[in-house]
Amino acid sequence: MKRIIYSEIKGNSNQFYSLAAILIVFTLSALGSAFYMEHYGHVVTGMNNQIVWGTPHVFAIFLIVAASGALNVASIGTVFGKPIYKPLGRLSGLLAIALLLGGLVVLVLDLGRPDRLIVAMLNYNFKSIFTWNIFLYIGFLGVVAVYLWLQMERRMNHFAKTAGLVAFIWRLVLTTGTGSIFGFLVAREAYDSAIMAPLFIAMSFSFGLAIYILVLLAAYRGSDREIGDVVISKLGRLLGIFVAAVLFLTAVQHLTNLYAAEHAGVERFILLDGGIYTMLFWAGQVLVGGLIPLMLVYRPAASPNRNVILASTLVIIGGFAQVYVIVIGGQTYPLNLFPGMEVSSSFADGAFATYSPSLPEIGLGLGGVAIAGLIVLFGIKLLRFLPTSLANAAIDPHHTVTAKTP
């Protein structure tokens, strides 16, 4: 394999500045949304005492889950020693950090008292999985930063494999922690299951890779660098495996619940008559985010790249639908305090909760995406994250055509 040359993108085109401007506008609107929510209180959002976690949490969880998955490309290169993935590792680390920071900003700015962030850094309850996650998230940023440095500093390259292994294990634990936020909620029928942890890990593999593929292609097309279809179709086929894993674990999750008569109600709600949530589950997650991408990446096509781009886009849309169904749909189903009884109260006992996302919530969530985008955009402009060429000949040791020297 040729020696891979990495370089910064020029980042002086109109396209670059326009994208940066758009992302800055979204970031500012997120800060404005957060200020508005804090000033007037959460009464200006769609959230209430029944749906206590809303759209900001959907964005935050999606981004945090995707962050750990985005690192997989680097892990496959260094930990599992697949040479074709090695040139892709640096961007993978950068994207992981960017997505995690974007998600955390959303999570923090949605707090009732974001001004007390320092309190959360000084007072810990070590029985809380949120506390574990604070350490897992901060630790992840540190581990991935070191991992990136070891990859980028050629003299230190031989340590990259060890760092990659640590980062890989760390990311598995991190996503287990994120899934367990829900898995540990014993009182809520939609959650309360150990499968939430492996399900979230599979989701992270899938969402993270889908975002990685789109960012990689956008970066190469935007900076006029060559990228061959070998890389793209390989990533596409890998995405297919992850999408299938999500579908499999989702099926196990619901089948297990369906077997227990006590969970028949919540399953009926999600799968059959939950209105928007049922639609998002079947049409959003299963069809758009699952079956169609599978078909796109595995069916022979005249334009494999286009299929992979479309599949990745659909996986992201389906992923959002899935997280929305888990977070919002799961809370919509009422807590069952008195099994077998019909209940009613002034506090919506026994009633399906209502929720519609408000503009400030959506603004805050999109801001998290924009922050992640800005970090990647300026990251690749300032540091050498991207190989100058990902043309087939440059990365594939078996490719016979002589590579163009960059």
Added chain:
Amino acid sequence: MSRKIKSTSAPDTPGYNPSRRSFLGAMATAAGVTLAPGVILYAISKSSPANARTLDAAVTSDVRWGMLIDVGRCDSGCDDCVSACAKENGLRGHGRPETDAQWIRKIDLKNSQTGNSTSLPMMCQHCENPPCVDVCPTGASFKRADGIVLVDKHICIGCRYCMMACPYKARSFVHEALEDQKSHAPRGKGTVESCTLCVHRIDANQQPACVEACSDTGGGAMLFGDLNDPDSEISQRVAKYASQQVRADLGLNPGVRYRNL
């Protein structure tokens, strides 16, 4: 003095030692006079819901405050406990039931198979193993040694994980600015809150406002007391009559128990 005692006591008893006997008698009397008020006070404190703990003494786990609610005496149309709670703690609605705080609420139940209807008050159940305390990242949710589950409003960051974890939907998030708060029940926009069991009243040797209202104008369905004291009325009643905990399957051992449910 010994002669005087001798003349009034059993003078002819063999081995009688008047001076020693009178000394012991005097000591017993003195000890009795000294200790009796303490013993009586202790007895009162153990049997009365009004704890004799002074405010500068630490709360201990010798006491476990609890409540027994007789659903059979709770009228569906009565919400005296709810309004007493709101008045006591300064809870004012904004006409937005989805976001207004509710520390205690009335739930109407109907058995879907038999048609039997009941009504009961539901609030923080002050669990022995509270999930809200387990999940709170900062330790703002905490359980006092005497079993009262509270929120430290100074370190609550408003993440609402406790609301996700509470099986009883007992907690509310303060969604908007507050006015005219009660100094004994501080609240804060952006933090989570729930029934405090009227901790300020308990510390002042009074009963929770809901219990008092239920007894004064309601059906007298609520009984408050120390579950750790076998002589307390609540302990004796839960020992004598069947009572149950809501969602007992979760193993949280709530301090609030229901009878005739």
